[in-house]
Amino acid sequence: MLDLFESLRRSGLSEKAARALANIPHKDVRVDARRPFREPGHERNEVMFVRSGLLAKYKPDGSGRRQIVALRFPGEGILPSAGLAPYGIQAISTAQVMVGNVEDLDPLIDEYPEVARFFYDLAHRQQEIGYEWLVNTGRRDSMSRVAHLLCETAKRMNVDMKSEPMVNPFTQQQIADITGQTSVNVNRVFAELERQGVIRREGRKVFGEDLDELQRIAGFHPEYLSRFQALNRAH
Amino acid sequence: MLDLFESLRRSGLSEKAARALANIPHKDVRVDARRPFREPGHERNEVMFVRSGLLAKYKPDGSGRRQIVALRFPGEGILPSAGLAPYGIQAISTAQVMVGNVEDLDPLIDEYPEVARFFYDLAHRQQEIGYEWLVNTGRRDSMSRVAHLLCETAKRMNVDMKSEPMVNPFTQQQIADITGQTSVNVNRVFAELERQGVIRREGRKVFGEDLDELQRIAGFHPEYLSRFQALNRAH
DNA sequence: CGGTTGTTTGAACTGATTCAATCTGTGTGG
């Protein structure tokens, strides 16, 4: 389980601010996998930080299908804002989430203005990831999309696939919902990546047999993830 | 040409803060259409506000193609952040842009904390648009994507297509770069929309002949644009 | 064991791409 205080410290907050934010009045909520947590249209009056597991923001497309538009790994947060959120939130894998309230956050920001800056930077980091996802869904073919998601996920989970396999947290349907495909095709892409000797699978474990090739297929350039790299290593 | 002070006032800043921000030391830069303005990898140490015309953020996909990941209409800005931007900036149509510097912005924020909040809200608005674009490229078919871009563009330009045609600011290639298609197909989609009597074209002018149908095809639900609606009406 | 969720495979189909050619509108210089 992630130590939020440690995580905040590592991403640059001062000790006092980090402690204040980590100790803000909050609930520790368990969100079961595939269980809806917040519906589209919910009030954005909460601060959330993921302590373990994996959260996804999703939007329905009107005709029954859905698109996952963002992920939150341990150490990452969902920040408050005005009005209603057009997206829903659910867990990819069972998650422990710290949930605080804007009313408690605002005075904290008044006391520690650096927290405002911290949130602003977090928003920008998430924005960069969103841009990369747009390139993924808009311009890359099926293989590249899946490969890219694997590369990004390994990085954001701080798994070094050179030395250890990555436990893939997604079902193929979820990968389809992220990369804008069908689960059938995701399955075929996985089979093809394995056939080419780029990855090897054992259940949910994914071994990077040829990481350079995986990144080449993906067109993966991790610069867009550069900030806050130390963010999310659980202890 | 947009009055930045007026625009900032309308989006909720106090008179003093709006005036300070509008009068920050800056250059007024003219960016010609299709001329690159900032290359991928540029320093993100500038505040920009579009006063007229249209800017685009784009990312190359590694294999020669590119994806436009965000647009900035008059009244909208490109905000500073740490490090290098993985995206480039260029004009869709010739733009007048106010360009200020972070060094001048930081003391201003210290004096007017509401500006920090304002920037944070702007970032969230842009994030919502990015999410909707992900649904567009990830889940909607070719017709819906183009229809959705038309609906969003009309709204963000404050054009009421019920009463007046919208001057389409994009080339078909640019629409392709936004919606993740080829220009050939965008052309066919336009022809089909026109054949169905949903729109009518005269040069760059687009008439909404059946707006309800256009929005239905698009799956367009403008809630994600709700904040700052008065932002970008030039005077 | 039965139920549920997720993965895998096949066959037919289709929406969009690719490549190439042609057409149109606009601006420029002579």
Add this chain to the structure above:
DNA sequence: CCACACAGATTGAATCAGTTCAAACAACCG
């Protein structure tokens, strides 16, 4: 005013990547 250049729009034909539908298979769990 015309000739030319150039960017963008349009059209056709062939191809293909990914979808759809359907069924079977595997893994997990109370």
